[in-house]
Amino acid sequence: MSQVEVDGNGPTGGASFSAAARAAVEALLAPVDADLARRYPGDTGTRQPVHTVYVPADAFAADTVREWGRQALEAFDTHAGTPAELARALGVADDELLADVHARVRAKLEREPVEDLRIDFEDGYGPRPDAEEDAAAVRAAELVAAAVAEGAAPPYLGIRIKCMEAAVRDRGIRTLELFLATLLASGGGGLPDGLVLTLPKVTYAEQVTALVRLLEDFERRAGLPAGRIGFEIQIETTQAILGPDGRATVARMIEAAEGRATGLHYGTFDYSASCGVSAAHQSMDHPVADHAKAVMQVAAAGTGVRLSDGSTNVIPTGSTDQVHAAWKLHHDLVRRSLARAYYQGWDMHPAHLPTRYVAVYSFYREGLAAAAARLAAYVAKAGGDVMDEPATARALSGYLLRGLDCGAVDPAEVTALTGLDRARLDALAGR
Structure with a gap:
């Protein structure tokens, strides 16, 4: 059997790679290395909230988070006051693990009922006279600044503006400008660490680029570090998934954000409607939703851009039987999302919070x-x-x-x- 000796420079006494070949490889792959580092930096290492709560701008108040927590606790205690009642509601085993989850969820609702709050100036708010929306944008910023200063703000919060389509573009830009300027003026010269902006109904990558240019201009004029303000992209249209050229548009949107994209949020009802799904069948687990989210997931992998599932519009209110039915639906949808690596979703009502946390806590405790x-x-x-x-x-x-x-x-x-x-x-x- 032949032997190959190795010294500090590689194999000796036989064929080897030349220094010129090695240098050529380095020259060839240096741009690839740089591109990989830029496009796929990996996870940011920061906390990702388990949900986003959307509140219309006209309904947002200084006590919104506290009130959501109060209502969530009231629903939990009324309709699932014991682990056995919770087990019946969800159709799961009443065991030691569920008892532990029950206690932990109740403590969570008392301590931190909302992890991420979005003040909505889009669908949840609708078209208003300019003076009214101007005042609401200023008011929202002042309330956010006050909550942060008092230590009463959730870990993440911000606004969803109107989209970049022609009919509402100026209004959305104006609201964003007023909100950011007021927040900056009210926050002691800085922006909150947990600030999040959401850009909805994106159809073309150029709409993402437009927001990037606006934020660049604001940062420069306000003396903020370049890239300080990031934003989420809401995937609510078919054009955001598949472009007219057959390419995955969502990947182009991440690129167009130039490092500012923090998340991709799936919009259950707008996306389903854009695919022609009838209202009765618009759900997070519909096949069109699974397809869209699979494309989003692959496009975001390795980029540091995080994913969020949508919501259910079945609200847990009414009799105990009605609440239990809505809770089981919500719980099962959240567990389904978690298994598919969608670790965040939307919650539309305070009574969704108990099952959000029951599903999340069970997921992590079962596998611990x-x-x-x-x-x-x-x-x-x-x-x-x-x-x-x-x-x-x-x-x-x-x-x-x-x-x-x-x-x-x-x-x-x-x-x-x-x-x-x-x-x-x-x-x-x-x-």
């Missing part, structure tokens, strides 16, 4: 022991029944981190099960 064991085995190189790859270790770490962020699991129990602290989990998740 198995995920922790696999990750501990990976770190220890102990093998076990499953031989996990580094990519799976990233997924396992990300799963545990999401559970920690929303309060479904506790730092102490994760460390006890894995031997890892938050910093090590962040590192394994590639953050």
